[in-house]
Amino acid sequence: MSEQNRQVMIDSLPEDQLQESNYRLETTDVPSPGGGQVLCRTLVLTVGAGTRAGLQGSASYAGAPKVNIVMNGSGVARVEHSNSDQFKPGDLVICPSGWQDYSVHDPAALSPVTDDIDPAHYLGALGTNGLTAYFGLFNVGNMKEGDTVLVSAAAGSVGHLVGQMAKIKGGRAVGITSTSEKCSLLTSQLGYDAAVSYKSPDCRADLKEACPNGVDIYFDNTGGDILEMALRRMNDHSRIVCCGVVSQYDTSNPAGGPRGIPGLLVNKRIRMEGFLVFDFAASYGKARDQMKSWIIDGQLNPLNDEFDGLEKAPAAFVDMLAGGNVGTRMIRVAD
Numbered sequence: 001m002s003e004q005n006r007q008v009m010i011d012s013l014p015e016d017q018l019q020e021s022n023y024r025l026e027t028t029d030v031p032s033p034g035g036g037q038v039l040c041r042t043l044v045l046t047v048g049a050g051t052r053a054g055l056q057g058s059a060s061y062a063g064a065p066k067v068n069i070v071m072n073g074s075g076v077a078r079v080e081h082s083n084s085d086q087f088k089p090g091d092l093v094i095c096p097s098g099w100q101d102y103s104v105h106d107p108a109a110l111s112p113v114t115d116d117i118d119p120a121h122y123l124g125a126l127g128t129n130g131l132t133a134y135f136g137l138f139n140v141g142n143m144k145e146g147d148t149v150l151v152s153a154a155a156g157s158v159g160h161l162v163g164q165m166a167k168i169k170g171g172r173a174v175g176i177t178s179t180s181e182k183c184s185l186l187t188s189q190l191g192y193d194a195a196v197s198y199k200s201p202d203c204r205a206d207l208k209e210a211c212p213n214g215v216d217i218y219f220d221n222t223g224g225d226i227l228e229m230a231l232r233r234m235n236d237h238s239r240i241v242c243c244g245v246v247s248q249y250d251t252s253n254p255a256g257g258p259r260g261i262p263g264l265l266v267n268k269r270i271r272m273e274g275f276l277v278f279d280f281a282a283s284y285g286k287a288r289d290q291m292k293s294w295i296i297d298g299q300l301n302p303l304n305d306e307f308d309g310l311e312k313a314p315a316a317f318v319d320m321l322a323g324g325n326v327g328t329r330m331i332r333v334a335d
Contacts, residue, residue: 005030007070008099008313013055018321022055023071023314031104038087038105040077042097042310045331046123047073047317048157049244070098071313074127075333076119077103087112094122099313101333117295118304124328125161125295125302126288128277132243133161134287135280138169140273141217141241145170148211150230152198153221155182157328158243160190160303162219167191168299171217174210176226178323185326190301198226207233219243231264242274303327 004027011024033039051073055065075097079087086107087093093110097103113122124130136158137143149166153159154175163173163186175186175195183195194210196203207229214235220227223245234240265272280287294300305325307316310333320329 003030004028005100005102006310007101008310010055010065010067010069010071012067013065018052018055018318020314020318025311030102033081033083033104036084036106038079038084038093038107038110039081040093040095040097040103040105040110041080042075042077042101042103042333043092043335044120044123045073045075045097045099045310045313045333046127046129046157047313047320047329047331048128049321051317052321070100072096072098074123076113076122086110092119094127099310099331101310117292120304120330121295121302123330124157124304125291125300129157129328130161130291130302131280131284131287132277133158133165134291135277135283136219136241136243136275137162137165137217139280140275141219141239143169143171143217146172147216148172148174148213148235149217149219150174150176150211150215150233151219151221152176152226152230153244154186154192154195155326156221157325159219159221160186160327161300163192164190164300165294166217167193168294174207174215176207176222176230182326190303198229204229204232214238217241231261231270234264234268234270236268238268238270240270240272242272304330306330306332308332 007026009024009026012022014022077093077095077097079089079091082088084107092113095105095110113119149171151159151162155177163175166173173192175192176198178199180197183197186192186195196206196210200206211233215233216235216238218230218240220242221244303326305327313331316329316331
């Protein structure tokens with residue numbers, strides 16, 4: 001075992017867009033587990049846009065943003081030493097590792113994983129991202145066969161799964177993303193029926209063409225102008241699933257709400273609902289079993305977008321917020 005523990009610390013809170021300089025890398029001794037505790041070696045970390053909301057102070061579940069602490073995050077880790085009867089050295093677990101090589105946890109904070117599937121999927125399709133896609137689409141969106149499902153940030157960690165799940169259940173999937181390359185990936189690799197670039201000068205016309213029969217469910221990961229544009233395509237009695245507001249995270253001046261929403265909601269009897277994936281914690285096991293079966297039989301194709309090395313985590317985060325990722329952004333920390 002290495003005698004040192006590298007930690008990525010929050011050095012300063014971002015004043016506007018996140019910068020690599022908001023972090024610093026420190027080295028400390030490897031922590032020792034106490035009675036009943038477990039020492040874990042981080043193998044893979046995941047980086048999500050919601051973590052940026054925590055640094056902004058706009059995510060109530062994340063608490064107030066702080067400096068001089070290890071950057072928070074979830075990881076797949078290997079048990080290195082255990083003072084608990086529940087785990088033994090060599091076990092693979094999901095844990096709130098933070099951005100560091102080693103972390104100590106009580107057994108209740110650890111969830112065992114199996115290696116019959118890429119363990120990294122437990123941070124993506126079988127982790128918060130996949131669970132968010134699953135419960136947002138089926139429980140909040142109440143998707144039905146034949147529905148047209150429009151997804152923003154459709155090539156992102158949650159969005160690339162939402163469209164595939166919609167197709168599995170007999171829906172029509174339309175994605176909104178940034179570049180023509182991502183549009184092609186959505187339709188050629190992930191099964192989307194159509195994709196639109198919000199950077200296109202003809203974006204509104206493109207969206208109308210892609211949704212000739214309107215939209216039954218809009219899975220909103222972005223808010224802002226894209227939400228306003230999607231509202232114009234919604235059908236009567238349609239549903240808007242408010243998952244995230246990534247267009248407003250990486251700034252010191254989040255925009256106000258879209259204009260004209262009350263009238264549209266009333267006239268078209270649209271239901272618009274926000275949610276947190278933690279609301280459905282009691283059903284995580286059943287959802288994971290379903291998604292795992294879809295992955296194994298090839299119906300669901302999760303994409304993991306990887307950087308190599310703990311020291312690359314800040315750069316990977318900044319790049320992701322700029323739209324550089326396809327699928328779930330991962331940091332490989334150790335073999």
